[in-house]
Amino acid sequence: MTVVDLGSAPGGWSQVAGSLVGSDGIMIASDILPMDSIPDVTFIQGDFTEESVFEQIMDVIQERPVDLVISDMAPNMSGMRDVDQPKSMYLVELALDMARQVLSPGGCFLTKVFQGEGFQPYMAEMRSSFNTVLTRKPSSSRARSRETYLLGKGFKG
Template sequence: MAMVPRLFPAPSLLSDARPAVRQLLQRRWTSRKGGGSSRRYMARQLRDPFVKRAAAEQYRARSSFKLAELADRYPLIPDGGCVVDCGAAPGGWSQVVARRMGAGTRLVAVDLLEMQPVPGADFVQGDFLDPGVRARVLQAIGAQPVGLVLSDMAPALSGHRSVDSARAMALCEDVVDFAADVLAPAGCLVLKFFMGEGDAKLRHRLRAMFRAVRVEKPAASRRESAECYLVCLGRAA
């Protein structure tokens, strides 16, 4: 999951937040250019019910509830085999999987950024697109059949819509290529994408690979964001 450099929030913005919420926001504080936009961002976070829930339920990020909602709706998390979480940092999705997976399930998380350990997860730090890192992920998977591939990744944004759209679609295609290589028959894929140019072609490709493909926008996904999730069920044999 792409992130930009962090700063700690001004104490005055945190003074009215509950301690658990303050702790979560300090970990997830993201800098924005200009003090005004930073303060507006922080004020929005303090009002966000999913930020409060994440703190109360000891999740590292509000994005945990995106996967949790999808996993409640669809039979995604296998009882056995392996789950691969691409772009895992800070670990919110891995936490959801770790809490729900069966005792015999292996969870492999990969991200360019450092991630604090998630109990039950094997973490590979490095660029998912690098062949050497991909080889380490495959080594961590071992002989376990992969029942689920997750990707909440997004590219670093340039501010140019056409460039950002192309980068996001290329990243999605890389994840689909990986899923095509590792997913066991009947396995599932959950993939973040951005509505726009190229997404119809991506959905067409996925419908040829899976028995069912659904487009979902979980409640924790901000309404103003173009992000959606492709939930791909039942890898065709």
């Protein structure tokens, strides 16, 4: 398997996925923040919105088909919804764009999204690219939080 984890710090998703992928697969993690080394995980530190960081990730992927893209990216929240929501949607749109570029047919995409302006059109975009789109709210997320995860399964390629 080949897995890409965007917004990987502190490393929880990468740790779990890296152990499942093992040394036979490729696990690529990237974050603007530093992350402790994890066995069998290639870490690229930098801002995913910058072309140079995107290209570093693509260099590691090479021409391999990617089975799973995980995005746990979120902007630094200011507490002002009118500012935070567009920044958050920009990150998830970039992550979906990358997933569409690298996923193999049948691949999966898991992303953290904040419900609000842009959420419904984004979900429609995901539905156009995946056979199934599921919404999940982890029990660790506060009930009043707008944070949710979307899981796209079966990339249409």
